[in-house]
Amino acid sequence: MKFWTVRLLSVAAAFAFAFAMQGLGSVIGDDYAYRVINVSGIFITLAVSLNLINGITGQFSIGHAAFYQVGAYVTGYMTLKMFDPGGMHPTLWLIMMMFVGAVAAGLLGLVVGLPSLRLRGDYLAIVTLGFNEIIRIISTNIPEVGGAAGFNIKPKIVEPWLIWMLAVICIALSRNLLKNAHGLTFWAVREDEVASSAMGVNNTRIKVVAFVVGSALAGAAGVLYGHFEGFLDPKVFGMQQSFIILTMVVLGGTGSITGSALAAVFLTVLPEYLRDLKDPTGNELALNGGGIIGVFAASILMIWAVKRMKTMFPVKGRNRSLAEVGAHLVPWALVPLLNAVLASTPLAANTYRVSELRMVFFALVLILVMQLRPSGVFGHHEFSWNWLKSLFSRFRKEQTA
C-alpha cells in the first residue's frame, strides 16, 4: 500500500502547491509582481520541456517558441469563436483547451520532428529555428488572428493554479522519466547515438517521442499564457523568445531539471526586477559613463581573477573556495569606484537608468555564467540535500585532493 500512499500524497502536495500559488496573489497584492511570478511559472514549463528535448535527449532544438505559439493561437482563436460562458465553466473549458493546445503543438512537433530529426547538431538547430520563423510569419499573414497586430482573447480566463499545476506535471514527468529504465534510453541517445543503437535502442523513436512530448507541453504552456494575458502578439513568439528559453536550459545546466526551472524563474524575474531598482534613498538607480566602464572592467577582471585563483590555489579546500568567492565579488567594487571617480570627466556626461540597462545586464549575465560555468550553474546535477552539503563542505579546512 505504500506505493499508493506516496502517489496520493504527491498529488495532494502538487494541488496544495498550485492553490498556494493561486492564493499568493492576494497575499502580495501587487498585480504586476504577481503577473511576473505567474509568467515565470509558464517559463518553468517551457524551459523544462525544452530541457527534455535539448538537455536529456541531446537534440539541438532552438525553435521552441513555435510550439508555444501554436498552442496559444489555436486555442485563443477557439475561445474567441466557440466559447459559450453559459454552456461550460471557464476553468473546465481552459483545461479542455490545454489538451487541445497540447495536441495541436504535439502534432506540429511530429510533423517537424519526423523528417528533421535525421539531421544532426547545427543543421537540426537551424531547421527548428526556420520552422519557428515560418510559423511566426504565417501567423502575421492570417487576418483572422489579427495579422501583425495580434488579437485579443475574449474572455480572459485567469487560473494561476493551472500554470503551476502544469509546471509541476512537467517537472514530475521529466524527473520520473529520468528515474526509470525507459529514461536511460534518452540519456543513451544523448551520450552516443551509435553506441545506443548498437545496444538496441530505437534512436529515431526516442528522439521523436522526446520532441513530441516537449512540444506538447510547450503548447499547453502557450494556452495558459494566451488566456492569462488575454492578448497575443506574434512578435512575442519570434526566435528571440526561443533563444531566451534555450538560454534558460543552458544557464541552468543542460539536462538538469532543477537548473532549468530555477533559471527560468531567475531570467524572467531579473529584467523585471532591474526595471525599478531603487537606491537606499529611494531614487531610481542610475550609472554614469564611468559606472558602465566599471561594469565591463569588472566583468573582464572577474573572469581573469576566478581563473587565476585556480592556479594560485591548486589544492581544493577552504583557502581556494574563499579566494574564489573573493574573485567573484571583489572586482564589482570597480563599478561604484569608477562611477564616483570619473563622475566629473566628460566620460560621465550621460547617465543611464538601470531600467535602460537591464537587457545589457541580462546579456552580460549570460556571457559571464557561460565563461565561468560553461556547463551551467547546476551542471548535470539535480538539487538534493547531499549536493547542498557538498557545496558547503568546500569551505571546510581539511580536504584531500
Add this chain to the structure above:
Amino acid sequence: MGLELYLPLVAAGPDFSTLPQQLTNGLILGSIYALIALGYTMVYGVLRLINFAHGEVYMLGAYTALLVSWAFGFAPTSPGDPKASVLVLAVMLLASMVVCAAVGAVIEYLAYRPMRKQSRISALITAIGVSLLLQYGGALFLPASPPPTISGKVDPFASIATLTLSPPPADLVDAEEAARAELAARETSLEQTMEAEGVRNQFDLSPEGKEVLQAKQAAEREVNRTAGAVETGSITIKLPQNRLVILGTVVGLMAALWFLVMKTKTGRSMRAASHDFESASLMGINVNRVVSITFMIGSALAGAGAMMNATFTGTSLTTFYGLLPGVKAFVAAVLGGIGNIPGAVLGGLIMGLAEELSVWAGFSGYKDAVAFIILIVVLLFRPGGLLGSSKVEKV
C-alpha cells in the same frame, strides 16, 4: 477562408514584364547576403561555431559608415552643402571594414576564445549573449532614436541607367504619343480660356471654362493609361549606377578573398585549420592567429556589405539593423553548405533571388519565410547543404 482568399492573386497574375527587373534586384541583394554569409561560413569552417553576433558586427559597420559620413559634414544638422565624392565613400567603406575587423577580433578574443574547449552549445549561448550585448549596449552609445539614415547626398552614383530588353509594341507607343499631343492641345486651350476669362485660379472658371478643364484632366488620365500600357508592354531594367558599384565591389572583395584563401600562406593555414583544427596546431600552425584572422576577414566583409547597403538603399539604422540580414545570411551559409566558401556565395545569391521573386509573385508578406522554406527543403534532400559534404560521423 480558403479559395476566395487566393482569387485576387490568380486573377491579377504575375506581371512578366517586371521579372527581369526583380531578378536584377535579387542578384544585387543576394550579393550582399553572400558577403555576410562568408563571415558565418569561414568562422564555422574553422571553429564549428555559429557566430550569432555576426549580424551585430554588420550593424556596427553600418553605424561606422554613418558616423564617418557625419564627420565629413553629411549630418542632417551640419551647416554647408558638402559635395558627394568617391573619396568619402572609399573612406566610409574602409572605416567600416577596419572597425568591423577590430570588433570581430575583440569579440573572438574576449568571448569565444575561452569557450573553445567547452561544449558547442555553451559557445552558442555566449554568441547569443554577445549579440544581445551589442544590440542593447550599442543603443546606449549610438544614435538610435529617431533612427538615423545615411544622407543620400553622400552618393555620387545617383544616375539611373535604363536597359531596354524588348521595346514596347509600336501601336502602344503611337497611342501614348497621340495622348500626349492631345494633352498639350488641351493645356493650351485651357490657358487661353483662363486668359480670356481673366481668372488666375482654376476654381474660379465659368461653367464653360470648367468643361475645358475637365477635358484637360481626361487627357491627363489617358496619358497615364497609355504610358502604363507602354511600360507593361516593354521589358526594361532600371539599374541605378550605385547598384553596379555594389556588384563591382562585391566581386572585387570576393576575388581578393579567393586570392587570400587559395594563394597565400595565411590562406593555406586557414584551410588546414578548417580541415582539422587539432592536426593543424600540431603541424606548427598558430591556430589562435588563424582564428583571429578568420574573424577579422569575415567581419570586414560584413562591414563592407553593411556600408554599401546602408549608404545606397538609405534604410534607417537601429541597433537591431543586423538582426534580419544576419539570420538570412546565416541561412544562406547553411543552404550552400556551411564551412564552404563558394557555397556561401551560391546560398546568398539564391536567397536574394528567392526573396525578390516571392515579392514579384505577390507573396511579399511571406518573403522572410521563403528563405527558411527553401532551406528546409534543401536540407531534407541534401543534409549537408548544396555544396557541403555530409560526412558520416566516425565512431
